[in-house]
Amino acid sequence: MPNRTARTPAPAGLDDPPDIATMRSTAARILDFDAKPVSTEELETLRLAMRGQIELMIPxxxxxAAGFPKGDxxxxxxxxxxxxxSMRLRLGVGGSRPVRMSVSMKLxxxxxxxxxxFENLGGR
Incomplete structure (x- = not known):
């Protein structure tokens, strides 16, 4: 069987692509060192939003990736x-604010x- 060099078309269900700009903006709110500090409530809101984004993006x-040959x-x-x-989704919330911030940064x-x-694999 010859090696496949071109990727296959995107699978069904990707007709409505994820909102990458919003996801990046949410994550940047936590990772941007120049941003104003986030409140405890906002940190929790961002953490929950990022968990949902990760749950959407993993599949x-x-x-x-399934459209590319193994080893690519x-x-x-x-x-x-x-x-x-997926492993990071198993992280707990954390008790102290520094731990909650650390978990949020990992997410x-x-x-x-x-x-x-997503973008490197040709998602739009």
């Missing part, structure tokens, strides 16, 4: 990013990575 990125570097990187994001980095993988 989306995995579906796009963008595919393998995207799948690794999806696995890492934000996963949101950004999944957005990058």
């Amino acid at each position: 989306t990125v995995e579906a796009l 570097i963008p595919r393998e990187c995207a799948l690794a990013g999806a696995r890492e994001a 934000a980095r996963s949101v950004m990575a999944l957005c990058d993988h």
Whole structure:
């Protein structure tokens, strides 16, 4: 069987692409060092939003990656990013504000990575 070099079309269900700009904006609110501090309530709102974004993006990125041959570097990187994001979904909320902020920063980095993988795999 010859090696496949072109990716297959995006799977069904991606007709309504995720709002990457909003996801990046949400994550940037946590990761931007020049931003004004976030309140405890806003931090919780952002954390919940990012969890939802990750839950949306994991299967989306995995579906796009499935269109690439095994061993393809963008595919393998995207799948690794999806696995890492999945692990981060298992992080607890945290008791103290610094721990909650740390968890939120990890979620934000996963949101950004999944957005990058989505775009690198040809998602629109």
